[in-house]
Amino acid sequence: MRTHELVLRQVEADLAAGKLRLGDRLPGERAMAGQLGVSRPSVREAIRVLEAMGVVRTAVGSGPDAGAVIVADPGSPLTAALRLHLATSHLPMGDIVQTRVLLESWAVREAAGRATPAQVAAAAQLLDAMDEPDLPRERFHLLDAEFHVALASLAGNVLVSTIMASLREAIHGYVIAAAPSVPDWTPVATMLRAQHRAVLAAVADGDGDLAAELVAEHIEGFYKASRLA
Known part of the structure; x- marks a missing residue:
């Protein structure tokens, strides 16, 4: 723990x-x-x-x-969400990835044309932080998970945002587990940065179908490339 x-x-x-x-x-x-x-x-x-x-x-x-x-x-459903957060370390990684694809592809499709310029800019700030030269890999992965939570929140659905926030540690956990399987991190990090930018750009442009397709490819692609699939 x-x-x-x-x-x-x-x-x-x-x-x-x-x-x-x-x-x-x-x-x-x-x-x-x-x-x-x-x-x-x-x-x-x-x-x-x-x-x-x-x-x-x-x-x-x-x-x-x-x-x-x-x-x-304390009696609200948010306490149940907290317990979900604590339980995510016991979930199979494949199930986490499937859930992410379902939630995030729906979220970015809904967010397209709905997210305000200020909201998009706030998400972009996380990507800017990930562009920092010599950024430690651990910090990169933390920002990565934070970006995906922020991305899902753009849809404006409180429950989806809460579930994604509760999955934050699971996302970070399996990415960290995958890291040793990535032999050359620099080109992979470059690719992930480009994919993040493309998803956010599609949301900002109001192209929900493209955003959903790109985020699903991004999530599943890293999972397969890291040999966890």
């Missing part, structure tokens, strides 16, 4: 037990790290996942509104 998942499990347990309620503030990073015996980056990653799933809202600074606040009713 990844260390940030320990934090997620604790938050989920506190929600279920009523120790955390709507409007409550999570302890600070330092306090949570000390309580659970994990690193502060692990706490930060867990909070980022919780925020992406709509369980908490965060605000920076040191004032009374700073930190992470519970904004989802």
Whole structure:
């Protein structure tokens, strides 16, 4: 189990037990790290996942509104989505890939002509970050998973966005598992960057069918090329 998942499990347990309620503030990073015996980056990653799933809202600074606040009713379906997130490490990679193809091809088809220029620009910023020279492979894969979650959110369907956010770790996990099977990373990274750009361009141009075709080829192509298929 990844260390940030320990934090997620604790938050989920506190929600279920009523120790955390709507409007409550999570302890600070330092306090949570000390309580659970994990690193502060692990706490930060867990909070980022919780925020992406709509369980908490965060605000920076040191004032009374700073930190992470519970904004989802503990009895809401979002807690089930959190459990789905924690269970994804046990899912077969082939099933994850199939689910991604179904969700993301539908999402980009719906997003075409619907996504605003600002939303497209926000997704493009993740691609810009992936273009950074000498970007560590681990960072590339994290941004890759983040981009696909952002891409799915462009459709405007809250449930699809939540499911994709809960699959984020599974996406990152199987990509990391595939990495050692890729002998020459540089041309593969170049190809993935180009494919990401093409999918986003099709969405921005309002060509949903092309976007759906490209994203399916992109997901399945990497899976097969990494010899996981």
